[in-house]
Amino acid sequence: SAIELEDVVKEYHSHGEVVQAVKGVTLDIPEGEFFSLLGPSGCGKTTTMRMIAGFEAPSKGLVRLLGQDVTNVPPNKRDVNMVFQSYALFPHMSVWDNVAFGLKQRKTPQEEVKRRVGEMLEIVDLAGREKRMPRQMSGGQQQRVALARALVNRPRALLLDEPLGALDLKLRQAMQIELKRIQREVGITFVYVTHDQSEALTMSDRIAVMNDGLVEQLGGPHEIYERPATAFVAGFIGTSNLLTGAATGGELKIAGGRVLVPGHDGEVTVTVRPEKITIGTEEPARESSAVRGTVAEVVYLGTYNSYAVRLADGAEMTVFQQNAHDATATAERGDSVWLSWRAQHSY
Numbered sequence: 001s002a003i004e005l006e007d008v009v010k011e012y013h014s015h016g017e018v019v020q021a022v023k024g025v026t027l028d029i030p031e032g033e034f035f036s037l038l039g040p041s042g043c044g045k046t047t048t049m050r051m052i053a054g055f056e057a058p059s060k061g062l063v064r065l066l067g068q069d070v071t072n073v074p075p076n077k078r079d080v081n082m083v084f085q086s087y088a089l090f091p092h093m094s095v096w097d098n099v100a101f102g103l104k105q106r107k108t109p110q111e112e113v114k115r116r117v118g119e120m121l122e123i124v125d126l127a128g129r130e131k132r133m134p135r136q137m138s139g140g141q142q143q144r145v146a147l148a149r150a151l152v153n154r155p156r157a158l159l160l161d162e163p164l165g166a167l168d169l170k171l172r173q174a175m176q177i178e179l180k181r182i183q184r185e186v187g188i189t190f191v192y193v194t195h196d197q198s199e200a201l202t203m204s205d206r207i208a209v210m211n212d213g214l215v216e217q218l219g220g221p222h223e224i225y226e227r228p229a230t231a232f233v234a235g236f237i238g239t240s241n242l243l244t245g246a247a248t249g250g251e252l253k254i255a256g257g258r259v260l261v262p263g264h265d266g267e268v269t270v271t272v273r274p275e276k277i278t279i280g281t282e283e284p285a286r287e288s289s290a291v292r293g294t295v296a297e298v299v300y301l302g303t304y305n306s307y308a309v310r311l312a313d314g315a316e317m318t319v320f321q322q323n324a325h326d327a328t329a330t331a332e333r334g335d336s337v338w339l340s341w342r343a344q345h346s347y
Ligand code: ADP
Pocket: 012, 013, 014, 019, 020, 021, 039, 040, 041, 042, 043, 044, 045, 046, 047, 048
């Protein structure tokens, strides 16, 4: 493992009150993985990162890097580096000098500095811009300089705390692809913090979804999206319909329909993604989950339509339906419709 956290807790004392920023997080991140901490603002992502880097000591628990207990080891003695949203480049130094700074401080031989800085600028696609000053560069370019500066020391792990947060959407999406490519190329473990679900889903090998100081779910992007473990995860990642009630014989009765929950009895919470639901006028087959409702709203969104469908008890479900190039809307406002989905699409 590159990084292990064992039941790590962080308490802050402020104004006589105790704030638990992290309430017991256990993680095991293998070498070379692109790992993300994803969650809303205030859930404890930055605090977790700062404990990995050594800027904060845990109140309880252990931090291990490459199998070694570093819980009480200072940041400069840990083989990790951190990149922040603010690039913190030296404004009076050229790109070259910014990247070379750490190596020179360690008295690395001049030839080696030249070779490693050159290599790194090649990797972040800034070869030829060595003499530029930070203010002469775009936000994306500055962030790549910061990345090169963090990677040139060859840390065993790189920690990135919302590094693309200051960039506009288009640049951010381009940088997501760049970052993933760079990580693959250098083969270093990346721990990436973001509150942006699409960013985490795009780049990560695995994601820990955090909420209120705890990890709610840990898994690959596909798993987290398709099989959210909790209502929080389902709601935080993408759009989701939540249905709750008491199931008997593997079936949950809801107003105007049924949800198939094979193998489950008693109180259940079921989530269904809007794109898994089919909207139609015919009563669906017995082997599908099905519910009747009335179309309350249709929103045209280019490649698909979003329907809000009101059920008999007043609850609303969201349905996404792909638009074929010659399709007209399959249902209109006020229409009485059936919604159906396969048993394996509710969790
Ligand atoms: P995130 O990075 O997910 O937005 P943080 O780790 O920054 O979350 O913060 C988690 C919680 O801990 C928040 O409630 C925050 O207010 C609190 N917190 C963070 N740092 C401190 C501190 N130095 N003193 C007191 N409370 C803090």
